[in-house]
Amino acid sequence: xxxxxxxxxxxxxxxxxxxxxxxxxxxxxxxxxxxxxxxxxxxxxxxxxxxxxxxxxxxxxxxxxxxxxxxxxxxxxxxxxxxxxxxxxxxxxxx
Amino acid sequence: xxxxxxxxxxxxxxxxxxxxxxxxxxxxxxxxxxxxxxxxxxxxxxxxxxxxxxxxxxxxxxxxxxxxxxxxxxxxxxxxxxxxxxxxxxxxxxxxxxxxxxxxxxxxxxxxxxxxxxxxxxxxxxxxxxxxxxxxxxxxxxxxxxxxxxxxxxxxxxxxxxxxxxxxxxxxxxxxxxxxxxxxxxxxxxxxxxxxxxxxxxxxxxxxxxxxxxxxxxxxxxxxxxxxxxxxxxxxxxxxxxxxxxxxxxxxxxxxxxxxxxxxxxxxxxxxxxxxxxxxxxxxxxxxxxxxxxxxxxxxxxxxxxxxxxxxxxxxxxxxxxxxxxxxxxxxxxxxxxxxxxxxxxxxxxxxxxxxxxxxxxxxxxxxxxxxxxxxxxxxxxxxxxxxxxxxxxxxxxxxxxxxxxxxxxxxxxxxxxxxxxxxxxxxxxxxxxxxxxxxxxxxxxxxxxxxxxxxx
Numbered sequence: 045x046x047x048x049x050x051x052x053x054x055x056x057x058x059x060x061x062x063x064x065x066x067x068x069x070x071x072x073x074x075x076x077x078x079x080x081x082x083x084x085x086x087x088x089x090x091x092x093x094x095x096x097x098x099x100x101x102x103x104x105x106x107x108x109x110x111x112x113x114x115x116x117x118x119x120x121x122x123x124x125x126x127x128x129x130x131x132x133x134x135x136x137x138x139x
Numbered sequence: 140x141x142x143x144x145x146x147x148x149x150x151x152x153x154x155x156x157x158x159x160x161x162x163x164x165x166x167x168x169x170x171x172x173x174x175x176x177x178x179x180x181x182x183x184x185x186x187x188x189x190x191x192x193x194x195x196x197x198x199x200x201x202x203x204x205x206x207x208x209x210x211x212x213x214x215x216x217x218x219x220x221x222x223x224x225x226x227x228x229x230x231x232x233x234x235x236x237x238x239x240x241x242x243x244x245x246x247x248x249x250x251x252x253x254x255x256x257x258x259x260x261x262x263x264x265x266x267x268x269x270x271x272x273x274x275x276x277x278x279x280x281x282x283x284x285x286x287x288x289x290x291x292x293x294x295x296x297x298x299x300x301x302x303x304x305x306x307x308x309x310x311x312x313x314x315x316x317x318x319x320x321x322x323x324x325x326x327x328x329x330x331x332x333x334x335x336x337x338x339x340x341x342x343x344x345x346x347x348x349x350x351x352x353x354x355x356x357x358x359x360x361x362x363x364x365x366x367x368x369x370x371x372x373x374x375x376x377x378x379x380x381x382x383x384x385x386x387x388x389x390x391x392x393x394x395x396x397x398x399x400x401x402x403x404x405x406x407x408x409x410x411x412x413x414x415x416x417x418x419x420x421x422x423x424x425x426x427x428x429x430x431x432x433x434x435x436x437x438x439x440x441x442x443x444x445x446x447x448x449x450x451x452x453x454x455x456x457x458x459x460x461x462x463x464x465x466x467x468x469x470x471x472x473x474x475x476x477x478x479x480x481x482x483x484x485x486x487x488x489x490x491x492x493x494x495x496x497x498x499x500x501x502x503x504x505x506x507x508x509x510x511x512x513x514x515x516x517x518x519x520x521x522x523x524x525x526x527x528x529x530x531x532x533x534x535x536x537x538x539x540x541x542x543x544x545x546x547x548x549x550x551x552x553x554x555x556x557x558x559x560x561x562x563x564x565x566x567x568x569x570x571x572x573x574x575x576x577x578x579x580x581x582x583x584x585x586x587x588x589x590x591x592x593x594x595x596x
Contacts, residue, residue: 051485052481055481055484055485055488056481058481058484058488059439059468059477059480059481059484060443060446060461060464060465060468061465061468061469061472061477061480061481062462062465062466062468062469063469063477064469067474067477070474071477071478071481074478074539075478075481075482075485077538077539077540078431078478078482078539078540078543079482079485081427081428081431081540081543082428082431082432082482082486082495082499083428084425084428085425085428085429085432085495085498085499085502086494087425088422088425088498088502088505090498090501090502090505093501093502093504093505094501094504095497095500095501095503095504096500096501096503096504096507097335097500098335098365099321099335099336099507099554099555099556100321100322100365100367100556101322101367101581102367105364107361112361115228115229115230116227116228116229117228120228121228121449124225124226124227124449124450124451125448125449125450126447126453127453133448133449135448135460135463136457136458136459136460136462136463137458137459137460138459138460139459
């Protein structure tokens with residue numbers, strides 16, 4: 045398939061990235077060549093094959109439903125943010 | 140242990156490592172150093188020994204941390220502008236285990252941002268230089284860690300291998316690099332890339348050191364539910380008879396010197412009485428395409444958490460919350476991060492999911508079955524790590540597909556969850572290190588390390 049400028053803008057939207065004008069052309073070219081490469085999978089017959097999403101051999105690793113000691117405190121975590129007010133993380137307006 | 144027997148003090152070892160780190164500053168191995176804390180930890184170990192107290196198996200051994208392992212003793216940037224300023228209160232389980240045995244982290248090594256790359260050129264902080272030729276790349280993404288060990292700055296370094304990020308830089312610098320079985324070591328506290336293929340492993344100069352590090356770090360971690368119960372320390376070393384070589388990897392795609400090195404190692408094994416068998420794995424040629432669908436899909440999901448709100452970089456002066464997210468992600472990510480996130484969202488988006496993501500997940504099953512069949516025909520497989528030795532800085536950085544092709548022979552192991560050990564296999568005429576990789580079935584890590592001694596002559 046052919047990747048167009050609109051596709052890049054759409055994907056940037058899905059990715060929550062505000063591309064600058066200068067980035068769009070390069071990304072169009074790069075994504076086109078990557079998609080061309082991965083499209084070679086079309087040749088491979090995968091009829092009646094079950095998909096694999098993970099290679100961990102165990103299933104249902106259970107543990108007791110209990111509160112475990114945490115590695116980081118609320119204060120330590122809040123100290124990582126750029127802006128904090130009244131024990132909350134401050135961000136620009138939402139609406 | 141040399142330190143416990145008072146032959147040498149921990150402080151003198153750490154000072155020597157720091158001296159070398161400064162001597163080799165031009166190679167750009169480290170993103171940040173941990174000098175004061177390292178010296179203080181060394182003094183503590185020396186004091187313990189002086190008091191006759193028991194010390195760990197790695198007491199006073201200086202090491203380097205790939206900059207995607209969280210620990211409170213410095214900023215963890217993962218090579219990315221996005222995480223600059225993040226000093227995490229959390230310690231990665233692997234780091235905790237190494238420190239509990241007395242190992243001392245002297246600094247954090249350079250890497251492609253978020254481990255996206257095969258040369259360390261995608262680091263926000265600039266590339267690391269190859270240990271054998273300063274005009275060439277270190278390999279990646281764990282390039283800084285590989286060069287730190289190859290130059291002898293530290294005894295060992297941590298790495299992470301999602302598609303070859305330990306094995307390829309190990310081979311570019313002539314040292315050992317292990318990607319363990321998926322789930323052998325904990326992923327807790329390491330910046331996530333692609334969760335179904337991420338593996339935590341090491342760079343060393345000897346198989347013996349690799350064995351010691353695995354015996355310390357392998358095992359189940361309640362903080363990572365995809366860790367296997369410790370099989371490493373109860374493994375019996377397998378009696379090896381047959382070593383397989385993959386027909387498809389013996390062609391002109393692979394550099395002539397690497398093929399020659401492979402042939403020589405096969406002859407060496409035959410002279411020692413091992414049987415070399417040619418195996419066919421026809422689906423492996425699709426492994427790279429499968430990987431560059433599944434991995435970006437997982438990357439897009441894992442990297443959606445970086446929004447500038449809770450930690451790390453935050454773009455200034457955004458009008459509203461959506462703007463904050465979008466600007467932070469535009470300014471905080473490297474071009475390769477953006478490519479992978481966007482490809483990931485492409486293969487996952489409606490209309491393309493079946494053709495790409497689901498197709499790749501099915502192909503992954505075929506690759507796993509192919510490995511199972513291969514290991515019914517031989518005990519281990521010996522292959523090149525990458526198609527070529529270290530390439531020149533700048534050679535592939537503007538061509539993402541050319542850079543991806545570096546991972547051609549390494550990614551299938553991650554898709555199948557099997558272990559691979561990069562081993563040094565001499566140098567080419569230009570003096571560039573050549574590496575090969577030994578591949579085994581799941582949980583064969585210990586036997587793999589043991590068998591690599593046979594290949595060292």
